[in-house]
Amino acid sequence: MPDLATPLIAWYRGAARDLPWRRPVFGAWGILVSEFMLQQTPVARVIPLLEAWLDRWPTPAALAADPPAEAVRQWANLGYPRRALWLHRAAAEIRDRHDGVVPRDVEALLALTGIGDYTARAVAVFAYGDRHPVVDTNTRRVLARALEGRSQPAPPSKRDLAAMAGLLPADDVDAAIVNAAAMELGALVCTARTPRCDACPIAHICAWRAAGYPDTGDARRKQARYEGSDRQARGAILRALRESAAHELRQDAVASDWPDAAQRDRALFTLIADGLVEASDGFLRLPRGASA
DNA sequence: CAGTCGTGGTG
DNA sequence: TCACCAAGACT
Numbered sequence A: 001m002p003d004l005a006t007p008l009i010a011w012y013r014g015a016a017r018d019l020p021w022r023r024p025v026f027g028a029w030g031i032l033v034s035e036f037m038l039q040q041t042p043v044a045r046v047i048p049l050l051e052a053w054l055d056r057w058p059t060p061a062a063l064a065a066d067p068p069a070e071a072v073r074q075w076a077n078l079g080y081p082r083r084a085l086w087l088h089r090a091a092a093e094i095r096d097r098h099d100g101v102v103p104r105d106v107e108a109l110l111a112l113t114g115i116g117d118y119t120a121r122a123v124a125v126f127a128y129g130d131r132h133p134v135v136d137t138n139t140r141r142v143l144a145r146a147l148e149g150r151s152q153p154a155p156p157s158k159r160d161l162a163a164m165a166g167l168l169p170a171d172d173v174d175a176a177i178v179n180a181a182a183m184e185l186g187a188l189v190c191t192a193r194t195p196r197c198d199a200c201p202i203a204h205i206c207a208w209r210a211a212g213y214p215d216t217g218d219a220r221r222k223q224a225r226y227e228g229s230d231r232q233a234r235g236a237i238l239r240a241l242r243e244s245a246a247h248e249l250r251q252d253a254v255a256s257d258w259p260d261a262a263q264r265d266r267a268l269f270t271l272i273a274d275g276l277v278e279a280s281d282g283f284l285r286l287p288r289g290a291s292a
Numbered sequence B: 001c002a003g004t005c006g007t008g009g010t011g
Numbered sequence C: 001t002c003a004c005c006a007a008g009a010c011t
Helices: A005-015 A028-038 A043-056 A060-065 A068-075 A082-097 A106-110 A117-126 A137-148 A159-165 A172-188 A230-242 A261-274
Strands: A278-280 A283-285
Touching: A005 A172, A028 A043, A028 A082, A028 A117, A043 A068, A060 A082, A068 A082, A068 A230, A106 A117, A117 A172, A137 A159, A137 A172, A230 A261, A230 A283, A261 A278
Parallel strands: none
Antiparallel strands: A278 A283
16 A cells, blocks of 8 residues: 555645634634535535634534524535535534534534535544544545546445545544645545646545556546436526515415426425425515524 | 435636 | 536435
């Protein structure tokens, strides 16, 4: 196994972006919120909304004290609005189970709503400095190329965690940097479309480069078309509710111009099932929560 | 395991 | 122009 850690650490020192959540004082809650927002949403779109979020809700308890509707509205156009609901639930769980303190233990983090293998370890490592493998889509691509000689990674797997764990130095601080550096390399250099191999600090040990950059195929799931999809219909309904000054709309007026009425109704049904929308007496609202 | 879930920038 | 892509998680 080639040593990736040493060149990655050296490269990261000089090339890492100055991102808000990397500031030493950012705090575990800020890290947690940033990780929720970064799930499938690009960094540049997250930064302004993250800062607004933390200005409004500087602690988990502050967020949990407001109704989920406020979280969904503040989420704005980040996409996948279930994440706003889940972040609100996680905040309440942190208040109720952990005295309002973001837990440090990976198992406790995994038990929170909306937190999976990536986010749990990202918080434990980047907020608390513990030694765990953190594997995101960037890291999987870097390892697929450098170690397996593939052009694109296989679908996510539990094996990814073990593979990354095997690359981490013994020291906690160094291990955290290697985790961050692998992600950063994938984001800046070892990119999905046009990798900048001339600027890569591990090009000399890259199996994909040694093999002549073969196209090994792409086993990733392809995204469904968005235009005309149920997701677009859901987005239109939720946008109308977010932007409603009265915080409610007549059900027969929401997305009334949507071309496919059956699709609109189906989208609304799933939004209600997801807890993103509440319906009563002919009106739709964002969720106000169980307690008054 | 495979399907589902937003939104906007970009090559 | 339009398909691809983006610090995933849940069912």
